[in-house]
Amino acid sequence: MAKVLIVTGGSRGIGAATARLAAAAGYTVCVNYRNDHDAAAQVVASLHAMGVSANSFQADVSVEEDVVRMFEHVDSSLGRVDALVNNAGILGKQCRVEEMDAERVARTLSINVVGAFVCCREAVRRMSTRYGGMGGAIVNVSSRAAQLGSPGEYVDYAASKAALDTLTIGLAKEVAADGIRVNAVAAGIIYTDIHTSGGEPGRVDRLKGTIPMQRGGTADEVASAILWLLSDGASYTTGTVLHVSGGR
């Protein structure tokens, strides 16, 4: 039977690439999104064209009731979840810490960190052998920003990704004996729309010379690492943060 995967923020960028690669690998996929229904519908149509079962679900991962509803929807429409990719994430407009208000920082942490925690909770309750589950795999989409700190751009975002790394390490230890693996990818500078939302559409090209490989990455290159971490090929790998960043 096909494994069931939820990709948060699966309508665009790295999430959409992950959904497509997962479908190609035979997963049944729920594509979560927050606003852009048409983009999510296009991804689902492309998954159906590959002959897999898939649907989309609108849920803001920072809203606990939304996340609970999403997992219940997947239970009833696609089956018990086997895999979760916590990919939904945002960043605010580039600025320095002294210019940030509390609302912006809280919003970043609420989506990037609290959302991932609540999604992990719902996934563990279904996957864990402790509750009669069959095990599973979780991948959190983190960032090189966790180590670099993103000065002058979004230190709040960088801090949220450091929290995600720590969630990965702690949860992996908590559930390792219950059949669940928890890993993260630390993406480098990847060509997606997220840089436009930070106020600099050309950010990847401005910074690519600082990357050892001298180029930005693609969403497919990150998705490929995510799919490996979800797969049985990574059966002895948990609690790790895999850097997908063209060198460190």
Ligand code: NAP
């Ligand atoms: P993106 O192109 O901006 O796409 C973001 C996706 O997340 C969209 O599908 C969006 O859905 C969804 N989303 C945003 N807020 C959400 C919420 N509250 N609830 C549910 N879904 C939500 O971003 P991306 O570059 O692919 O980034 C994906 C992940 O990779 C993020 O966690 C990001 O931090 C991480 N990352 C990206 C880079 C990079 O260079 N691109 C580097 C390191 C890490 P809607 O369109 O419906 O709002």
